[in-house]
Amino acid sequence: MLPPAQRLPQARELIEMDRYFVLHAPRQSGKTTALRTLASELTAESDIAALMFSCERAKSAGDDYAAAEEILLKSLRQATEWAGWPDELLPPHPWLRAPAGTRFGSALTEWCHRCPRRVVLFLDEIDALQGNSLVSILSQLRDGHNARPGGQPFPTSVVLCGLRDLRDYKVASGGDPGRSNPAGPFNIIRKSLRLGDFTADQIAELYGQHTQATGQEFAKDAVDRVFELTQGQPWLVNAIADETISEMRLTGTIGAGQVEDAKERLIRQRATHLDTLAARLREPRVERVIEPIMAGTWPDTDTSFDDDVSYAHDLGLIRGTRDLEIANPIYREVLLRVLGHRTERFVKTDPHSFVLPDGRFDLPRLLREFVVFWREHGEVLIRQEGYHEAACQIILMAFLHRLANGGGYLDREYAAGTKRLDVLVRWPYTSPEGERLMQREAMELKVWRAGEHDPTPDGLAQLDRYLDRLTLSTGVLVIFDRRPEAPPWKERGGFEQVTTPSDRDVTVLRV
Template sequence: MLPPEPRLPEARELIEEGLYFVLHAPRQTGKTTTLSSLARELTSEGRYLAIHFSCENARVAGDDYAAAEEMVLDAILDACGTLEVPPDCLPPSPWPDAVPGVRVQVALRAWARRSPRPLVLFFDEIDGLTGAGLVSVLSQLRNGYTTNSAVFPHSVALCGMRDVRDYKMASGGDPTGARSTSPFNIKAASLLLSDFTFGEVADLYGQHTKETGQEFEDQAVQRAFEASQGQPWLVNALARHITRHMRVPLSEPITDAHMDEAVERLILERATHLDSLVDRLEEPRVHRVIEPILAGTSLPLDERYNDDLSFARDLGLVSRGRPVQIANPIYQEVIVRVLSQGVETTIDADPRAFLLPDGRLDIPRLLTEFVAFWKANGEILDKRETYHEFACQLVFMAFLQRVVNGGGFIDREYAVGRDRVDIAVRKPHLDEQGRRAVQLSAFELKVRTDKSGDQVDKGLAQLDGYLDSLGLDTGTLIVFDRRGSAAPIVDRTSIGRSTSPSGRVITLIHA
């Protein structure tokens, strides 16, 4: 366990100033742990009464704002009942009578008058409130704060996945994300709980070493950070797979090979955390963001896209930096595998047939078999894929996944505006001396459209750069032709050779 409060240093300053603020971050990043710890510390210091409680139960209330108000007040009483709250600081029980629509405001004002300590309230899972219930609670907090803050909670934090700008949609506002008035426009700041840094990952894993004596090798920690980008749930899940499920003996150090296996296990397992993200892929707002990233095309130039991008970032699916890309390689791999699994089920190929005697992949056979599969099925598969801009690339990735099938590792590089997808396949095998070795193969995928022009020369130059970064002498360029005037797939698909600008011999597939 990492100390939670250093991850949110601004919160205490806002509380000291008596301000209302928002804390948001994707699910399972440590919001609840951080706020609960901060509440306990503030209360134990004796200056404030800080209560952390969840609005999750109010999810069922929806537009029934009277029920939503009652559930929120019940949650506060329940939280106080489980904590060591000084008797003179306890809220009134029962709460004072009030008509629906002002019950929260009246109750909190009565409590603030009664308590000798200033109240600090953390509304966790505020996303549980929707519709009129959300409008009612937020409006009462705003009204209580603006009319007489001296007899109202000193500081309030709303905690959930979304920033305050999206509350207008949760409350039944404009579903397109267009600008409108927020029902909580009194917030002083929106705090984002960030992912772990590399140093924090190393510290966390170092605690395991201190307790058990089992070391994480530097390369293993680096691999964990690269695969997870510090997403807290993923960081912990990887270590849990290694120590609990893979049961690496305590006498052995944890290596990058162990971490690679843990990454693959986590992707295949697709735990609840990952499935909850995958379920979002068909939402129009998420689709508009994810598809250009996967296809490497340019971003839509409209204001609605910016709101959609912020929404996808709040979900944790997309990184906050530039260029816009999937948040981390594990999410990236899960998304592609989910989108391609329908295609993969149609591929009748035995992975063992693509292995050479020494355990390496037979790349020429893999490409020959893919060309045959594309000729037979490409037309149908291309038209049926939901992520249409990415359909061609998805078919090749599904074929590759079926052939590699757990015996190797697929690394994919794509982001908005790259105009290509780069893929590296790592296949462990034993060399002539029986030592562990890795076969590395590179593929670049390009798409020719009515607007793009011929992509071969550009693709060869781009592939040169990719091969330079991998230290390889050769690779494969696949150009999918999606022009309206393109010949039928059977006629236009071929496999041959070409030469890159640096003189490399490249396998070139027109598809």
Template structure:
């Protein structure tokens, strides 16, 4: 493993778990010292490069101290005293110079670095990488792990996303990998581990419904199972109906992951992509749309391949509820009056309500019509 790689995926998809297991496995082979550190602490430094470097090096030392490695593999007791903006690279060089094994570094939550701090760290990694052929001690491999794909790092480091830029730190990246979602078979295998441990079975219909609702998004797959087995306290075999109940509970409770997703909808670059999808309109032709689309895909809000669709039914319902929340407050009619006896949505009644003229007190039923449209598209 001698390459520098970007690993990206939406939040709470298992990136940290994968990297931690990979670091442990590489170190156990005996010729590598592989360490994972989180960059999240350095977020508070903003553009203060020196402070960001100090926080990163503190995280590196703590991770090494907790690794249980013999002293000969650990970083030096003190870091080289060099100019801020060079400290991170100099520290890695000194560690690699002393370590009898090749060093591999996983930088988790690299997205936490901001502005000049991000540019500086990326530049130092590039500089060290390019000097390795001259005998310069530096990590044999670095993996940058976060939400962003390669094009966003190029922009952050001063390059243009669609062009080769010799000055970009990311002409050293060999590959950009995305951590995938679970397949239906993998969900069945995961849930079978619960069955083996407890004897409680998920029926095939339940597993199929989980896949249908989540499209394999790892956090949702685990959250539904946790909701059913622990919070709902279901005993005996688990059915698709209980999966449906768990889905409603998660959405109503706005669990942390779903709440974070909802907050993203207010970002301008997210709204530019999501609003046309929800309304069924064609997006405005803007120069930034391709970058916005890539960003929203990296967040996991929409599917990875055309046509543009919300990533899964649970996300779609959360998005529709968030975007329709204001409108819903003005709906005077009983929502159940728009539902036919067979459970289908009564589009004729909704359209009639939408065309009702404004009422004298200033409130207007057009809000109800908008909410009806949102629900119909969900």
């Protein structure tokens, strides 16, 4: 693991300043591990008794704030026992009795009155608290914080750790989300801390620890590929390494090819982290953000859209809150695969029939087969697809995945406002001389919507730039016609050969 001080450079400084603040990050980003280590270091090095405990068990209490208080105090006491602290640092036993709605704050006051050290609390999984229980706990923390100047003992620093950003806790504790008010515990800093993803150097450092311990190396191209695929998402970084070592049981130096194989295995297995992420796609507020990204359109914004964007960002689905992009290439692939699962069940063609005698992939035949598939199933599948604006892209991606992914790879690029989805099919094969080669086929997907001009000229220019970046001389432009005046379904699927502005030969498919 990476040292917590390296990932949370501001946390110790804020604690030393007796601040109350929020630390948030998507699930499985390393928050719990970092805080547990930081708490141990603070307790061992200073006059602080720093404790991390989880609020997760209090989720069952729902709005019953009395039950939530009881569960939290039990969790807190258990955490102190597991920490192995001396008796003088332990909280009172039993806890002080107090009316429901005040018991948690009263217990903290009594503990801080007895403890010879400054008490610092890390409330992990604070998002588990719901409704009135969350409001009650936050209100008691706010009241205790505000009473400290009058001499009331209370934790000198409290860190709320979860998925949510600062704004949500300000609202829940009765504060104004847009103002910074030093009197309120969740208004002390205008911006909460976000545990960031790993940098490329941090991935190299993390994998280097494995090399030091075992002698097994990750080649530089492997580390670079891991960063490219994950963009430093901590769970993915660790999962790819674990897949190569523990599941694939590779013993020599691990290269980029093995990283690619590990990525494919993780996606096929739908590991818990990826499955949990994918389950969010059907939430209405997530769909409002992800659908225009997949469709390449600009979303219809209203006053609540920014909140939905922040929510998707806090979940780790998107990279930032300004440029709407999926967080990393693995998530880009997983999301399209999940949404295209229904379509894949309709694809009955044998994937092996698309392999040519020389081992290459027969893309022209695949496109012809897609026309047949589209005429037969396209109208029904579009009606069934919840992501209606992105339905065409999802269906073609599912078709490609079903037929090309048995021996090759699909790389997808899409983002809000681009009005396209770029696809690269990579197909490994062996030359007659025994040389390992990689066939690459580039495609661009465009949608012709009602009231718009024919997107072909823009599509050819965009495909030209994509081919230039890939150093390819040919490509495919697919135009989905979703206008009311589009030809009947049984007549769709015309091919034509055209040239791009840079005189590249391109196949245009209109469906």
